[in-house]
Amino acid sequence: MIERALPEPDILYRALVEKDAAYDGLFFAGITTTGIFCRPVCTARKPKRNHVVFYPSARDALLAGYRPCKVCRPTAPPDETPQAVRALLADLGADPTLRLKDADLRARGIEPAGLRRWFKKHHGMTFQGYQRALRLGVAFGQLKQGGSTTAAAFDTGWESLSGFGEAFKALTGAAPSRAAGALITVARIETPLGPMLAGAVEGGVCLLEFVDRRMIETQIMRLKKLFRAALVPGRNPHLDRLAGELNRYFEGTLREFTVPLDLRGTPFQTRVWEALRGIPYGATRSYGEQARRLGGASSVRAVARANGDNRIAVIVPCHRVVGADGALTGYGGGLWRKRWLLDHEKASLCAAKRR
Ligand SMILES: [Zn+2]
Structure with a gap:
């Protein structure tokens, strides 16, 4: 422990x-x-x-x-996804075009109002909205592969082309006929430090942030613009792999992440992020050291700013950069998380040595 x-x-x-x-x-x-x-x-x-x-x-x-306490039952697992909801999510994962109405939910023993609240809390949208976004994600994939708008709409359960067009535009900002951009699949991953929002494109993971992070809305806006992409909840092989690796990281058994990343940014940002990935597990470096490693010409301030722009927390370990005197300086996810991550890495290194 x-x-x-x-x-x-x-x-x-x-x-x-x-x-x-x-x-x-x-x-x-x-x-x-x-x-x-x-x-x-x-x-x-x-x-x-x-x-x-x-x-x-x-x-x-x-x-x-x-x-x-008998009211909040602190020994029960926190915020656990209820069994019925888990089964529901698994079915939707297997077939995102399923359209479950309130009557279908009741037949599964799920109270629709309770489910709405659960989805609002955990996904920031209603269950109907979540289903719609999943179906749009599938339609988007079909369109990208050259499928016709009509086929994409009816295959994913839309009853009218105009309804499909409107929903599509609301989500992606473009008409189905111009679905040229990319799709970022997003999912929430629960961690001991609170839930994280993860996103991935075909090439790899492009987003991993604590959900309560101050700048998360801004980060999402930038990401959409940078990738010219729409965000859609769903599953993606990179996200599955990420969840597994994160789990092992938090258990203290994984030191290096191997899930592919899409580190898109300015050439300078990309160099700073690559340099972050070079800081070994459990070690820390100062902004000054990072700047020197990047070839002196880059100012400490520019390096610090690019660190702050990191979109893939934990894996691109900006938490391993500290002040020149070793003091913990800013961290988007909160200083206490930075301290937790550093303590966690040191403790698992010590535990490994003792074994
Ligand atoms: Zn209580």
């Missing part, structure tokens, strides 16, 4: 008071006056600041003598 650093207590307390779902599973709050521990999202009344102790895992809270 690797020890985890937690964010500052003030950040944790604010997350607890605000029931911030982004922190669910990341910490647990022991309430000293009741002897009970909770998830941050618990709906029970929140304790005063001086009556809370924070733990990185439910196990730690249990070992400290706290009992699990």
Whole structure:
């Protein structure tokens, strides 16, 4: 078991008071006056600041003598995808053109209103919207391979060409007849540091960011423009491989990612990102060192800016760059995540040495 650093207590307390779902599973709050521990999202009344102790895992809270709260059930896995939803997603993955109506959902034992809420929370869209986006993704693929608009529309379950055209344009910004751009397939991947948004094109992974990252909307806009692409939820072999590798990285058993990347950027950005990939697992370098390695001519500030523009967190390890004095400097995903990643890598190196 690797020890985890937690964010500052003030950040944790604010997350607890605000029931911030982004922190669910990341910490647990022991309430000293009741002897009970909770998830941050618990709906029970929140304790005063001086009556809370924070733990990185439910196990730690249990070992400290706290009992699990009956309201938020902190010992159940966080935010787990319900079994029925998992089966639904698997069926849609196998056949994205399935069109499930409320009656079909009820026949599967799923309450449509609850499902809508789940999709809103986890995918930022309704279930109907998600199905529509999946079908548009398939149609897009057909069009790119030279299929006719009519075939693409009817094969993917649209009842009218005009309806298809409108939905297509809303998603991609272009009419089906001009589907020339690329498609970025996106999926959410759950990690111990919170959910990440991953995206991939044919050539490889082009996006990996923490969902609550400050700049994520801007990053997505830039990505769409740079790739002249539409974002569509779905599955892609690179994303499947990425999820597996990330999982092993967070377990501490994977040091080098081998999933293909599409590091598109200016020539300078690409060089900076390649240089980041050269920093070994568990090691850190300063911005100055990075600049020197890039041949002196590049300023520290330009290197730092290109680091900040990195779109593929964790794999292109911008978290391994620190200030000249070793201080942790900015990180898009939050400083506490940067510290967590560095501690995690050092701890798994030490654990490997001990074995
Ligand atoms: Zn609770």
